[in-house]
Amino acid sequence: MQKKLHIKNLKLYLSIAAIYCGLALLSDLLSNAKTFNTRAANDIWRTIYITSICILLYEYIVPYIRKKKGFLKKFILGLFTLLLYIFFFTLGSYGWRGFGITLHIFTPFGSNDISYEGASEQFGYNLFSVIFFGLIAHTYNHQQLRRRAQQLQIEKQAAELNYLKSQTNPHFLFNTLNNIYSLARDKSDLAPESILRLSKILRYMLYETAGTYVAIEQELKIIDDYIALEQLRYDDSLNISINHNIENMKQSLPPLLLMPLVENAFKHGVSETRGEPFIDIHLSVNNRQLLFQVRNSSEISDDANLIKENIGLSNLRRQLELLYTDYKLTIEQKQSVFSAALHINLASHV
Structure with missing residues (x-):
């Protein structure tokens, strides 16, 4: 799976990340104005993580699976990817959160302990984020393909x-x-x-x-x-x-x-x-x-x-x-x- 990320694709994901982070900042400004600065730092830290796993998924893993021949190979790789991203969406997200706390970048507003409710919340939040990135990237790439055609x-x-x-x-x-x-x-x-x-x-x-x-x-x-x-x-x-x-x-x-x-x-x-x-x-x-x-x-x-x-x-x-x-x-x-x-x-x- 040796593929270089094209500069145009990187710019696309950075643009989507800016939109995604901007929406999160706007939501914080409207609902939590008093703690906006702290929450803004949290939003930026989360956006870095989400952007990274989206690039990994859409630019490397999915193209790699598509190139494989045979239904069984694709099924096994797809299943492995699903399990991998369940990890990214739960324990991985907690790990990134803890790493931010250690660097004094991320400020927790709730419990720092891993719980079923917290994991479910993280999973749903991250799943929505990946779908958000995927829809925008797919729409943009489709328009580019049509324009090139x-x-x-x-x-x-x-x-x-x-x-x-x-x-x-x-x-x-x-x-x-x-x-x-x-x-x-x-x-x-x-x-x-x-x-x-x-x-x-x-x-x-x-x-x-x-x-x-x-x-x-x-x-x-x-x-x-x-x-x-x-x-x-x-x-x-x-x-x-x-x-x-x-x-x-x-x-x-x-x-x-x-x-x-x-x-x-x-x-x-x-x-x-x-x-x-x-x-x-x-x-x-x-x-x-x-x-x-x-x-x-x-x-x-x-x-x-x-x-x-x-x-x-x-x-x-x-x-x-x-x-x-x-x-x-x-x-x-x-x-x-x-x-x-x-x-x-x-x-x-x-």
Whole structure:
């Protein structure tokens, strides 16, 4: 049973001892004001003894018994502990009392002889004291465990969110580089302009997305840059409509949160459309309620009701789970049109 008492646990027991002794002092002050000083010394002397046996019980004996395997071993040790504490609560308490008298610290107000009535009184008093210490210590430790569990959960969610971001950004960059590669392969005069626009996007990704939030106007600007970069690949046949209704452009949201829906419209929508491709984008933010709608042309699969989410949409859905408590993401494939609608209560940020 070699265990060192942690400094935090020692502070906890000293704090409980201070509360316990304070209650005893208050009781003496109210009921025995004339002999308060003498009784106060007695209370402090008793508190030292009670604190010591509580530390021994809760920090050493109980953990030691818990570690033992087998019901019989635990039963025997538990029985031995019970007998030991009966001794502590009676004869041990008398011994501590006598030791205090010898040192002229403790002043007896009754008989100093050991009697059945005195032993019963000491046993009940000490038993209550140990239960008092145990309840407070258990409640405090339980709250600390809950707090640590919550902190670990927060750290775990933050790590997962960072991982999702680390997946999203390279995924976004990979798609953009593919577009530039297509222009370069076709020896298009638009390749230099596309590289310039890409540099703006990279600058945003390097310097803006590291933070927790960005202003909505910044998110809109990077969406505009991305759309302009994508448009370089298409001729006038691609029809893009984008509009917004935002009461405050300085409102914040996580960076690149809306981008996966725009990316999806290009990569899995208009790029696979053989007819007249189009993308309609609408963003509104009013009273902290965000609505982001993206509609795009899309080829109907063999099973139009089966929608398979790509990595961008899957990551977006998981990020929303980690970031907000009040949101809704709905996607629908219908009549050669793919639509996505994202509703977020921005005030519900975790």
